[in-house]
Amino acid sequence: MTTIHDPEKANTPDTLPIPARAISDNSEKSEKPSDLHAASDPGRGLADNGHNASGSNLQEESLAIAPEQEWIPPDGGWIAWSQVLATCLVSMISWGLPTAFGVYQLYYRDALHLSQSKVSWIGSVQFLLTYGMCTLSGRLADAGYIKSTMAVGAFLVVLGTFMTSLGTQYWQFFLAQGICCGLGEGIMFMPPLAVCSSYFTKNRTMALTCAATGTSIGSVIFPAIIQYSIPHVGFGWAVRISGFVALFCTTTAILLIRPRLQPRRSGPLVEWSAFKETAYLLYSVGAFLLYWALFFGSFYINSFARNIIGFSTIDSVQLLLLSNGMSIPARPIIGYIANWHVGVMNTYVTATVFLGTVTLCWIAVHDRAGMYVLSIFFGLGNGVCQGLLLGSLASLTKDSRKMGTRIGVVHTLVAFATLAGPPTAGAIIDSSGGKYLYAQIWAGLTIMVSAALFIGARCVASGPHLRVKM
Structure with a gap:
């Protein structure tokens, strides 16, 4: 070696x-x-x-x-952009499946007759493990175990999806979808991301944002599969179709992936020294708060439309698809702007403030037209915030060989935020007698505080000058 x-x-x-x-x-x-x-x-x-x-x-x-x-990235070419495609396919599964939980939540609530807070624990645990396993898989990626780690994760995702299709009770869905799928999604996500990042320098933000577009694609495809297949083939086969899609995407990604950096065998699982950097510390706390409230809309926008505005179940799911679909073109466009004109951290701060504003404006929505407008703008803000997480964090990481570990640590932190976020919102809604006002205020203000911390991280990293591209 x-x-x-x-x-x-x-x-x-x-x-x-x-x-x-x-x-x-x-x-x-x-x-x-x-x-x-x-x-x-x-x-x-x-x-x-x-x-x-x-x-x-x-x-x-x-x-x-x-x-x-030590190794100059090609910053383009077929092999480099094929790594973007592989990461996009994995993102489509790793984040598209959990983001589709809003549709599952409606089905589980009606079929199992459970409270929103209890049902949301399935999706929250799935998000927890998806983010939480990123520290381990990120370190394995840095150590060179790229394809084997991806293969293990892909197996767990496909297994969990097919087991979900056989479930009839709450604990079965919790184990299959919440735990098995969550573990697999987290294990397979970081290796292609670390590889993709190592192929780019100047075009890194653009590449990572394009790769993150897979999340938006998956969050449209999988809810549509579940919602529109159930009336024709039933819940079980609707979920199995999702499993076959996951099998195809993960297999293709494993075949495409080509590591280029030498493994970093030695080194800690968690790089605690990174938290001595003030910018990294502020960013990590800000990411925790952002993701505490980020999925409030993804989990509850369709239930709000059905229970408060009066949408039918099918129409409420269409709102979710519209919201998720808006981020598909937004992510690469914003990635291009951030990469070549404004800077990724500047764009990330702006997107976070925008999302917080939209969430607070949700309070004023009382009719169907308002719901469609809200869905469009919420989808834009939510998609851009998720899409720029990787690029903005990469801008604070100077050594590419530590990319997997550093990004994995932040993903583990936000794992606990995503675990607590939707149940917190559900508990607020249930304690308010089914009203969403206090949950909307909580989510909007939390996102605004995270934006303030991102501003602090940006100023520490590059100074307070607004015109500096960072």
């Missing part, structure tokens, strides 16, 4: 980083770690280039090379 040199020991002759003159202009060669480490031999580098520089000059030149330049 090729040894990865520690940049902190670059002052010793046997651990010199890659000399700038030894890096070939051929981009294909620069992507291969074996070629780069062969080039890092000072004697060979001098012989190949015909230079007679002294050892001190070579060492001085080597120290100027940043750690993340």
Whole structure:
């Protein structure tokens, strides 16, 4: 196995980083770690280039090379963008299935005659495990176990989905959909994300945002499958159709994925030192608060439409599909703007404020027209906030080899937020006699506080100047 040199020991002759003159202009060669480490031999580098520089000059030149330049990302090309496609397919399953829980919630509530708060625990546990497993899967991704980790996660997702189709009681749905699917979704999500991020530098935000579009696609496809298949084939086969879609997408993603960085075998599961960085700490707390309230709309917008406005069950599900569908074109467009014009953190702050404002405006909705308008704007804000989470966090991570671990830690933090969020909203609604006012206020203000913390993280990272692209 090729040894990865520690940049902190670059002052010793046997651990010199890659000399700038030894890096070939051929981009294909620069992507291969074996070629780069062969080039890092000072004697060979001098012989190949015909230079007679002294050892001190070579060492001085080597120290100027940043750690993340050990392997230059291609930043484009078929292989790089195929990793975006693979990540998109996995995102479609990992987040599309949990986001579709609003449709399941209506079915479980009617079929099992349970309270909204109790039913929402299935979806909350699913989100908890999807986010919570990201620390483990992120570290496994950094260690090089890419395809095997994805395969285990895909197996659990498909198994849990088919077991859900056989369920008849609350505990069966809880185990199959909440726990088994949640574990699988979290295990398989981080490896393709870490690989995708390693292929890009300048286009990273655009690539990650396009990859996150899979979440929006899945959150439209899976609710539609369940809602419109049940009248024709029943609940069981409707869920099995979702399972076959998940099987196809995950298999394709595993075949497409191609890791390019050398594994980082050593290192902690959780990088606690990251929290010593004020920007990372503020961002993490802000992400926790954002995701505490983020899925309030996804879980309850259709039940609000049916119970308060008077929509039929089918019409209320159409609102959910409309809301989720709006983020499909929004994510790549916003990703392009963030990548090339405004900056990802600036865009993320703006999107969070927008979502908080829309959530508070929900209070004023009292008719069908208002529900359609709310669904459109909520879908835009919610989709952009989810889509920019990865890119904004990546902007605070300088070493690409730690990308999986750092993103995984934040995902684990927000796991507990998503676990508590929907049941908290459900408890507020139930204690208010079925009224949504106090839940809407709670969600809107929580999102606004998270936006303030993101502003703090942005200012710490790049200063208070508004015109700085960050």
